[in-house]
Amino acid sequence: MELFQTEDVAVHFASWPKDLRARILGLRGMIFDVAEKTDGVGKIVETLKWNVPAYLTTAPKSGTTIRLEGNGETGTYGLYVPCSTTLIAQCREIYPKIFTYNKNRGLMFEQNSMIDEDALCHFVAMALTYHIKSGPNAK
Numbered sequence: 001m002e003l004f005q006t007e008d009v010a011v012h013f014a015s016w017p018k019d020l021r022a023r024i025l026g027l028r029g030m031i032f033d034v035a036e037k038t039d040g041v042g043k044i045v046e047t048l049k050w051n052v053p054a055y056l057t058t059a060p061k062s063g064t065t066i067r068l069e070g071n072g073e074t075g076t077y078g079l080y081v082p083c084s085t086t087l088i089a090q091c092r093e094i095y096p097k098i099f100t101y102n103k104n105r106g107l108m109f110e111q112n113s114m115i116d117e118d119a120l121c122h123f124v125a126m127a128l129t130y131h132i133k134s135g136p137n138a139k
Contacts, residue, residue: 002032005046009053017072020111024053024070024077030117031055031066034124041128052080063128069106079120080106081127090126095119 004010013021013028028046035041035057042059049067057063064085070077080102081087088104098119100108107123109115 002029002046006048008048009046012048012051012053016070020070020072020075020077023109023111024068027068027077027079027120028053028055030121031124031128034121035128038125038128040132044128057128062130062132064130066124066127067106075111076108077111078102078106078108079124081130085127085130087123087127087130091123094122099123 004013013025016024032044035044040060040062042057042062044055045058047054047056049065053068054065055067056065064081064087067080068077069080083104088101088106091099091107092101095116098116102108107120
């Protein structure tokens with residue numbers, strides 16, 4: 001497991017209940033794993049944005065920001081991208097019944113639900129290469 005890049009992020013993760021934190025840490029690990037295996041992604045920077053853990057590509061700026069959120073009261077958690085992207089719409093087309101969608105912002109999960117890891121890894125790769133895939137030279 002990657003070490004936290006900032007103390008602020010570590011403190012934020014520690015604030016979630018243990019079971020929920022474990023699930024969100026799984027998403028965090030998946031982001032770093034997919035980034036390492038995906039051509040063109042480069043280094044991932046971990047920080048707090050909008051007071052939640054956020055992951056972005058910096059060199060090159062190949063992708064869009066991915067945020068992780070959790071609600072200890074409801075046991076729900078999610079992976080969010082900027083609503084200005086087309087990522088959720090694309091994901092809905094590819095995986096109409098696999099995920100629970102939060103409008104055009106993110107993918108939501110119940111604490112005890114099973115996640116289709118292949119589909120989720122695909123979505124994370126799409127987010128981490130969003131500017132490559134949607135830029136002026138996209139094929």
